[in-house]
Amino acid sequence: xxxxxxxxxxxxxxxxxxxxxxxxxxxxxxxxxxxxxxxxxxxxxxxxxxxxxxxxxxxxxxxxxxxxxxxxxxxxxxxxxxxxxxxxxxxxxxxxxxxxxxxxxxxxxxxxxxxxxxxxxxxxxxxxxxxxxxxxxxxxxxxxxxxxxxxxxxxxxxxxxxxxxxxxxxxxxxxxxxxxxxxxxxxxxxxxxxxxxxxxxxxxxxxxxxxxxxxxxxxxxxxxxxxxxxxxxxxxxxxxxxxxxxxxxxxxxxxxxxxxxxxxxxxxxxxxxxxxxxxxxxxxxxxxxxxxxxxxxxxxxxxxxxxxx
Numbered sequence: 001x002x003x004x005x006x007x008x009x010x011x012x013x014x015x016x017x018x019x020x021x022x023x024x025x026x027x028x029x030x031x032x033x034x035x036x037x038x039x040x041x042x043x044x045x046x047x048x049x050x051x052x053x054x055x056x057x058x059x060x061x062x063x064x065x066x067x068x069x070x071x072x073x074x075x076x077x078x079x080x081x082x083x084x085x086x087x088x089x090x091x092x093x094x095x096x097x098x099x100x101x102x103x104x105x106x107x108x109x110x111x112x113x114x115x116x117x118x119x120x121x122x123x124x125x126x127x128x129x130x131x132x133x134x135x136x137x138x139x140x141x142x143x144x145x146x147x148x149x150x151x152x153x154x155x156x157x158x159x160x161x162x163x164x165x166x167x168x169x170x171x172x173x174x175x176x177x178x179x180x181x182x183x184x185x186x187x188x189x190x191x192x193x194x195x196x197x198x199x200x201x202x203x204x205x206x207x208x209x210x211x212x213x214x215x216x217x218x219x220x221x222x223x224x225x226x227x228x229x230x231x232x233x234x235x236x237x238x239x240x241x242x243x244x245x246x247x248x249x250x251x252x253x254x255x256x257x258x259x260x261x262x263x264x265x266x267x268x269x270x271x272x273x274x275x276x277x278x279x280x281x282x283x284x285x286x287x288x289x290x291x292x293x294x295x296x297x298x299x300x301x302x303x304x305x306x307x308x309x
Contacts, residue, residue: 004032012037018046043214058288059084060138061159063093064184067101069173071151073164074100074143075285079136084159084287089138092130093159099123100143111143144283152180156188163187165282171275179269179277182254183247186262187284192247195282200246208241209234248279 004027012023012034018041030036060077061084076093083089095116105111112124121129123140130138146166150173154163163184169176194200212234216222222230242249248263258265263279270277 004028008032008034012041016041016046022046039211042211044218045215058291060141060287061090061093062155062162062285062287063097063159064153064155064162064164064285065094065097065101066151066153067098069147069151070101071146071153071164071166072097072100072143073153073162073283073285075141075162075287077139077141077288077291078134083134083136083138086134089130089134090159092126092138095126096123096140096143100145104145104147105143108140108142111140142285144285146281146283149280150176150180152177152184154181154184154188156185160287161188162285163282166280168278168280169270169276171270171273171277175273175275176269176277179266182252182257183262183266183279184282186250186253187247187282189253190247190250191284191286192250193245195246195279196248197242197246200242205238208238212237247282 008027009020009023012018012027013020015034016023016038018026022041023037026037026040027034030040058077059079059081060075062073062075064071064073066072074093074097076089076096078084078089096111099105099114099116100111103111103114105114112122112127114123115121116123116126127138127140144164146164148166150167150169152165152167154165155161156163165180165184165187167176167180167183213230216225216230216233222233225233243251243261248261248266250262252258252260252262252265258268260268266277266279
């Protein structure tokens with residue numbers, strides 16, 4: 001049998017939403033390679049796509065804000081959701097964001113060495129003090145910063161997701177704030193892989209086409225169609241790929257506001273305001289994404305699936 005663990009089956013299940021037995025089959029067929037197992041499931045039509053994020057386990061807070069025109073998004077982790085709502089912890093997160101906005105640190109190490117507040121502590125020293133005060137491990141994990149353009153911040157569900165959108169416009173920032181927030185909410189909700197279809201590499205396109213062709217080969221209704229017909233069908237499906245994976249080509253989720261793509265929404269908003277609005281960049285942090293806690297009992301529950309039939 002291929003070398004993989006119960007935890008691997010669990011991870012693949014969480015990534016794809018496919019049942020445990022099928023995940024086990026996929027890993028067996030792929031010699032335990034996670035990426036190949038995802039591809040195997042997609043080719044069989046069992047998984048539409050792997051979720052971009054891994055298992056969300058760590059707690060804390062993702063936070064975004066704009067300070068004196070500078071946009072900041074950061075993530076600070078704690079051990080429990082309870083601490084993530086603690087007033088002192090939230091104040092610390094906001095203080096870290098303020099340091100990022102003011103000092104423009106080059107990286108995380110530089111941030112930790114920056115002065116925090118007015119009491120001559122560094123960010124690292126303040127973090128260590130917070131550990132002692134709150135009684136849990138607390139760690140500043142990451143940050144991003146936008147200077148220039150118009151930044152708009154959005155925090156979802158009290159810190160589960162922080163989004164920072166950066167726009168270019170000839171309009172005053174307060175005029176385009178709502179449009180920026182709408183786009184940020186779209187990013188929070190749908191977590192697009194790309195901002196625009198122009199960012200999709202030839203390698204990604206080739207992989208998607210390969211998977212679409214494999215899906216047709218595994219479909220009895222499509223398997224016997226000529227290759228050129230399949231290629232034409234695949235070409236037509238790429239627009240759907242862009243609409244699902246690229247922010248500006250996605251359907252705008254707030255149908256009560258606008259019916260069309262995000263790109264068309266920004267153009268419409270700009271026209272109504274008498275100016276131009278151009279999407280430049282964005283960052284989306286979801287607290288704990290890619291971080292694993294210690295294995296829970298669920299792994300033991302499925303261990304027999306790896307050892308058994």
